[in-house]
Amino acid sequence: MTEPDTGRRYEISVGGMTCAACAARVQRTLNKLPGVSAEVNYATERAQVRCGPDTDPGDLIDQVRRAGYVARRVDDVGGVSGIDDEAEHQRRVVDLRRRLAVAAVLAVPLCDLSLALSLFPELRFPGWQWVCLVLALPVVGWCALPFHRVALAGIRHRQSSMDTLVSGGVLASFGWSLWVMATSGGSAAPGLGRGLAVVAGGQHALYLDVAAGVTTFVLAGRYFEARAKRSAGAAMRALLELGAKDVEVLRDGAATRIPVAELVVDDEFLVRPGEKVATDAVVLEGTSALDVSLLTGEPVPREVLAGDAVVGGAVNVGGRLRLRATRVGADAQLARMAQLVRRAQQGKAAAQRLADRIASVFVPAVLLLAVGTCVGWLVAGRPAGLAVTAAVAVLVVACPCALGLATPTALLVGTGRGAQLGIFIKGPAALESTRGVDTVVLDKTGTLTEGRMSLVEVRTGPGVSHLRLLRLAGAVEAASEHPIASAVSAAATAEVGALPAVTGFAALPGLGALGLVDGEQVVLGRAQLLAERGLVLPAELDAGRLELEATGRTVVLVGWADRVQGLLAVADTVRPSSAAAVAALRRLGLHPLLVTGDNARTAHAVAAEVGIDDVVAETVPEQKVAVVRRLQRAGHRVAVVGDGVNDAAALAAADLGMAIGRGTDAAIAAADVVLAREDLLVIPDAIELARRTHRTIRGNLVWAFGYNIAALPLAMTGLLSPLIAGAAMSLSSVFVVSHSLRLRRFQPAGRR
DSSP states (O other): OOOOOSEEEEEEEOOOOOOOOHHHHHHHHTSTTTTTTEEEETTTEEEEEEEEETTOOOHHHHHHHHHHEEEEEEEEEETTTTTHHHHHHHHHHHHHHHHHHHHHHHHHHHHHHHHHHOOGGGGTTTTTHHHHHHHHHHIIIITHHHHHHHHHHHHHHTTTOOOHHHHHHHHHHHHHHHHHHSSSSTEEEOTTTOOOOHHHHOOTTTHHHHHHHHHHHHHHHHHHHHHHHHHHHHHHHHHHTTTTTTEEEEEEEEEEEEGGGGOOOOEEEOOTTTBBBSSSSEEEOOOOEEHHHHHOOOOOOOETTTOEEEEETTTTTTEEEEEEEOOOOOOOOOHHHHHHHHHHHHHOHHHHHHHHHHHHHHHHHHHHEEEHHHHHHHHOOOOOHHHHHHHHHHHHHHHHHHHHHHHHHHHHHHHHHHHTTTEEEEEEEEHHTTTTTOOOEEOOOIIBSSSSEEEEEEEEEEOOHHHHHHHHHHHHHTTTOOOOHHHHHHHHHHOOOOOOOOEEEEEEEEEEEEEEEEEEEEEEHHHHHHHHHTTTTTTTHHHHHHHHHHTEEEEEEEEEEEEEEEEEEEEBBBEEEEEEEHHHHHHHHHHHEEEEESSSSHHHHHHHTTTTOOEEEEHHOOOOOOOHHHHHHOOOOEEEEOOOHHHHHHHHSEEEEEEESSOOOOHHHHHHHEOOOOTHHHHHHHHHHHHHHHHHHHHHHHHHHHHHHHHHHHHTTTOOOOHHHHHHHHHHHHHHHHHHGGGGGOOOGGGO
16 A cells, blocks of 8 residues: 655755665664654665655755765756766766776786795795785775775764775785785785685785785676666666657747746647657647657557647657647656656665665674684684684675665666556555465456447436436536546537536545536436435336346436436447456466446446456445455455546555556555556556566575675685685675666566
């Protein structure tokens, strides 16, 4: 279920974080402020903050900066960040690449020289130690400077991070080597840090190659991690870049090109072939085909004509269109969908919260383990050089980064891939809910069917004219947004012309509507409603109702003056993909159930057509919620799919709510997953993607925990050299990100 937002929300870009421990520290720092609840995501480098109306966002920024990090507030304009994250990220990648190149150029000959001189002592030449020092000094000093800088800032704030471990390991190796060179009197030997240091090294071993090699491996890991993280967000950037940048608007009879940000509701604008639709709008003039594949995942262009609604970001591949803007800026569907994805990517799953708690104490624990390892080796009577080597290996092998990246990178890629397929997952809770879902409750109108109802038959009672029935019924239905009401009012307008005004209108969800028209209190809807209002149903009209319902028609009874005066039969078309979608749900082990407010005969006819066995018909919204609750009490995990106001309560009550993207705002707000495509196969696609993403998260966490559990004991017992430890630590983070990137190639079973 989706919980309502309370208070104010701010988004802050946090720079300078290098591991999950940093994110945990920033989160603790923000949460110390009164009334503030913050979640910090290491992968996206963003903080989501909820606070009271009296909280100054400047105080949030200052609090993060006092903790030693860079902070800037993100201002949303049409759902797009006002901060140039791409430029900032590119600068970081370039800096990492430059430092990595220098480190590799110097560390490779240093390690090779150490190896040769260790294996063949006769090759040692006078001053070889100083050659090694000259090669190592720029690596330890300039290349590793980012590690030292962050570690020093942490010390000033009495905090620790992954950089504390890396900097400590590098400086310990380098400092020990300087000590040996100063005190050994020329008897120093290469430490052979490539893997045999514990065996071949000793009291007078140098570990300059360890200092340079660890720096190089960590820089390489962070460089590839940064590039992989950028790839993880590629789908999100594509979604944000989908919108048009300018638009040709019609004002005062002239066409003027303006930035999209200046467009306002009810502006008329032109879209020529090849151009993008600037914002959500309705077609006023022209016919064309629109490509909405980047927003909905549907590869086939959709034909539109006058009166049709279109979404911003669609590409016009046909004729010239004149449109009227209906939603602009942050209210447009593209911006709303992008905001859903962004919030989903910022959220945290329960497993990630556990990982964050572990990461927050991980670095201090590793520091204690390193000290304990060094002391233990010395107490055991082993040479100081070996004790330092084992302690350095403990420092550099630990990797809270993998823990911090395990969930957010998978979430980043999974939600981005979902956006490409027209699936917008609101957050980690939706992913977790899919694991146990075993029952899918489907609405009929607008879900299994097209939702484009049309009036197919009108029958009147004695003494009532066809036009009068349409006039009164159409006037009441014109005030409703229900698909059936739209069909009735459209048909009435086409036949009668302008409809009279209605007063005292009231919509009765799941039953019908009523209102005062031309002095008559008109009631229309289901037979139950009219009977409750005391309107008598003539036998001939009741027989006609049963006849039409048996053919799958939906019948609306219309009454006034104490009796039913006629009936209206509307028909809807079952979506072509509904039967295939139901079959796909069954293959996923899910049980489909049709729950609708329509009459039982029509509901069973539609259910038989699409392959659903269980049907609950003639339900009002409260009864739909009761059905969901009953299933939950029986031990089922329930997903509900719907698109209208009638479905909002059931969507909110379900374990997993899924709303069709063109549905009402109430349904979309109540759902956990928004489906932009009208192809009903998107439902099993969404469930399959969510399950795959969750499996990826679980695999990442298993690797991250397993790696540290296995690596730390090996390092403490001297079975892992610092160089191999540094390489393993870097590769663990790269592995987690690369494993998450596999989700970019996700294809639903029905598309393979």
